[in-house]
Amino acid sequence: DAGVTQSPTHLIKTRGQQVTLRCSPKSGHDTVSWYQQALGQGPQFIFQYYEEEERQRGNFPDRFSGHQFPNYSSELNVNALLLGDSALYLCASSILGRYEQYFGPGTRLTVT
Amino acid sequence: DAKTTQPPSMDCAEGRAANLPCNHSTISGNEYVYWYRQIHSQGPQYIIHGLKNNETNEMASLIITEDRKSSTLILPHATLRDTAVYYCIVRVAENNAGNMLTFGGGTRLMVKP
Secondary structure, eight states, rough: OOOOEOOOOOEEEEOOOOEEEEEOOOOOOOOEEEEOOOTTTEEEEEEEEEEEEEEOOOOTTEEEEEOOOSSEEEEEESOOOOOOOOOOEEEEEEEETTTTEEEOOOEEEEHH | OOOOOOOOOEEEEESOOOOEEEOOOOOOOEEEEEEEEEETTTEEEEEEEEEESSOOOOEEEEETTTTTTEEEEETOOGGGGEEEEEHHHHHHHHEEEEEOOOOOEEEEEEOOO
16 A cells, blocks of 8 residues: 655755645545645644645645645645745645544755 | 643663653643654654553554643654654544644654664
8 A cells, every 4th residue: 555655756946936746645545735844843734635625724825825636636836936945845645634644755845 | 722842852772662751731621642753854654642541552652641731652662763753743633624733843852772
């Protein structure tokens, strides 16, 4: 049984560019959450998707948007990249409502 | 959500038990204690959760005080691979409105040979 997978593993972008990160949830899971983790800090919740809709959102600007597909996979899009967006982006999947979340290995985004 | 307090760092000798404390004095009656850990450069990993009874699984044991204001995660025989940041999180068990996790600073456990 495959766990949560994310792509790409690493990414380097320039300020002002746009980026799309991808996540495939663990088999049987219907909910996908995205977190941002800056160096030396704990993960910060960005938003969560269920049934292709955003159900909950953290304190992140509208530059951060997402999508969930019918097969439960998800994308995180970030527009107009800033240097401060450099971080590890983590995807977590779960069954709706449960706090036992399973995290992927993350995508390391560097903005130069 | 109840706030949690953890020591920023701890050391443990390999093969010995690692006891990681967490204070959550404002915990509500329907809130569970969850533990996650994050090994360097990996995503967080769910370890265990409990309400008021002690819990044990293949990874760890969770001891919750009778007043539920604090808990201890126990790794019975720590190995070098248990070196990680351990996060204690308090939330209701299920919430169909959303189940975001709020991570604090955690405890950085260093297991030494």
